[in-house]
Amino acid sequence: MTVVAEVQSRPTTIAAPRGALRTLLHHPVGLAGLIMLGLTFFVAVFAPLLAPYDPYDTPPVHIEDIYQPPSPEHPLGTDDGGKDVLSELIYGSRVSLIVGFTAAAIAIVIGGAIGIVAGYKAGRTGSALMRFTDFFLVIPDLALQIVLVAILGPSLVTIIIVIGILGWTTTARLVRSQALTVRERKFVARAHAIGASDWHMIRRHIIPLVMPLMLANAVLVISLAILSESTLAFIGLGDPTVISWGKMLNFAFDRGAVSAGAWWAFFPPGLAIVWVVLATTLLGTALEDVLNPRLKRHHLEAGRDDVVRSVEPPPAVMIPTANAPLLSIRGLSVEFESSDGPLRAVDDVSFDLARGETIGLVGESGSGKTTAMLGLLRLLPPGGRIVAGQALFDGEDLLSLPPDELRAFRWTRLSMVFQGAMNALNPVQTVGGQVTEAIRLHDHRISKDEANRRTADLLDRVGIGARRANEYPHTYSGGMRQRAMIALALACRPDVIVADEPTTALDVMIQAQIMELLGGLSRDLGMSTIIVTHDLGIVAQVCDRVVVMYGGRVAEDAPASRLFAEPRHPYTQALLEAFPDVAHPERELHAIGGTPPRLDAMPPGCPFAPRCAHAFDRCDTAKPPLYPISDGWAASCYLLDPAHPAPASPATHD
């Protein structure tokens, strides 16, 4: 066990319908199902052309024609009536498909309508409908089908209707749960606030979002309907006027095909049923896959430590700091695989962390701040790898450690509190138990009592209180859970804690409590902290130094007091101008025009150049290195290049 993964916050989204067919064609299982079903359709449509004989033709039966083994004249032999099995098989596909599709259509319409109404009107109407559905669900389908068909008479229409009206229950349940989810989404609430009618809501919002699921389900209902028809026909309840696979089986078994050893009379229809059911099942499974993808794998789901450093780290600018750094990151670069080649998410990131220092790693979404930290811990998601750089921790390169040493290293010396991790405590273990377990996992010699004592200390330390050690996480509030996560991170007395957005989603007062706690840790225990955040205010409050990231690169690295007083990088300046400050309500705020660059469309030069008011031609050609400004302060901007001053240097930079 290494780390706790972030819980995905965004609900399942359903892929857009456009391109679904294309995706399906690339899905091997889906393609197989589609081809198999397509072949069956082809055979059914062109039956008169494909069948060597017309099975509905009834010439006088000669005794020598019965149960003839396969021959060139009858490729699959003849049946008990002396008819050509192949021709019957071909015609039989028509019945299977007609019954399957029409019965399924009936089932889907009934089930869909009931499911949507039950889901949308979740109150009394919904519960009544669901009780009704449950009632139908417990009735044994086959028994009722047999009774109904026997009473109503076995015609094709009866069979279709009976299968249809008994097969809707699973659809109803499935659609209801999906409709319930859609109903909770904000665009439905918005439509409601506009004053849209129920019918509008169902038609415009619920149905389009429930449709993919219904489609995937429909295919499975079809296969069940085909199977039901075959079963009914097999036990002699098929329409006597038509040839179906089930009836072929029924005749074969009733009329001595087994004793006659005429395997060709029952084997082909049996295989045909399996074929169609398999085709629809494959297609249904694939459709479900395509239309309703699982939660996208999150970048914290799988730990992988892929370090592929083709080149030695480039000599980075050493930023002199007062203390000898505990952790020194040099030229760290991380790439992700993509269909268009590798994408660089972190590019040549260097900074130092001194003992007892608190650094704020600041950036907007997509700036690479979290990825850089995951790279440091070698917990990159699949497809991500470190392509260059070093991370010297007390002189030892973290990126070169063998996996077992790395495992010991994480938590005991460097541990991370992941974003949203407070939702990832084990719900069936007490909080104290989880902390004790973490302590004992990393220190095998420690006695149980000693571990318990340390747990109690830790829980006191983070403000939970030792008396709550035996409580389960669900009794904790969000802020308390975040404290528990910090206690877990502290369990092995690490030298460095990396906290990724530790206060996002917490109330401002709780946020202040957590920041006070984190600040106290470095003050009292001499721990170093890296706080990864987008909130400049938090950084100003607790950090000694700030590393501002943009487009995967370090834009500015400065002592906190300097950065907020006189930011040097144009991005830092713009960010501060966009940041509302409660101390200065009169200040006008300016958003930064444009949007942060996407990984697959990184500008060739400075990543901020397209949004920068001061950019000049040099900025578009090459990425600026970090230019030192003074002790412990540097920024990557050509305006600060002492050798080549900018053409018309804007006054704002001085």
Add this chain to the structure above:
Amino acid sequence: MTEPLVVADDLHVRFATQRPLTDSLLRRPAPSVRAVDGVSFAVSPGEVLALVGESGCGKTTTGNLLLGLIPLSEGTVRFEGQDVASMGRRQMRAFRRACQIIFQDPYESLNPRMRIRDIIAEPLRVHHVAVNDDDEQTRVRHALTQAGLAPPEVYENRYPYELSGGQRQRVVIAAALTLEPRLLIADEPVSMLDVSIRADILNLLRRLATESRIAIVMITHDLATVSAYADRLAVMYLGRIVEIGDTRTILSDPQHPYTRALLSVVPTTDPAARQRPQVLAGETPDPSRIPSGCRFHPRCPVAVAACRTIDPALIALGPDHEAACILVGSGPIVRGSSSAGR
């Protein structure tokens, strides 16, 4: 000041909670959660009122009450002088046109299956506003331009997933603007957006209020955001407004101890303005167990014995400044011991 557009008067909402079977059998009353517990305020055309508070303070519920999306247990909401609860069908439809809401999450607020054009036209279609397709298109394009998505032709045929977060929030705003609303409820309109683009959306809302005379109720937990954009501020705690008034007045001279504490913990990037954070211990109590007397007293740093029994009402402290604390006006906090500057 102009005639208020919306007047909320003593709003109360009580949700019944599930009680255990044994309690139902013993006929014990179900405990009720007082999510909103006596909230009154007014909003005028062109004014931005911010409802600020921590989660569970009832700010979002109050927004929903204004729109009549959940039933009131007590109190009235008057829109242009008319009681929303007693509106007939026709009046209700007109009211629904006049009031629009913007939610926090622009990713969730747009139906992923609809084109931007259809999303924006939806309110028009629901209310049969457009006389024909050309008129609809004109209105859609006008709304897009108004929300800063220009030129509209570029955006109208796209799907939500093709837009950035900021652009999506603009689409939500554009859809709300098509009906020419007079009241806009913005529930955490920027909290899901990147810092660098938040100001854009807030400036847009501000401009709509100033230029189009739309009344905006902004619901947020972020005092910093509010400080630059709201004319008036209402600080909520446990279902009640504890301080209300002009934004600048409250920010520079907060009176209620809760407002003071809240302001002191809002991070500022200006080291000179930084105060010692007055971090309140503990967490907001559960709204099903509202403390007796002043609901803030168990966490209040300056509470006195009387606070345990007296439930204070809002007291006027200036032309547009009220706070609900027995110590303000004459009590000890006002004189001398201000937390600012400590």
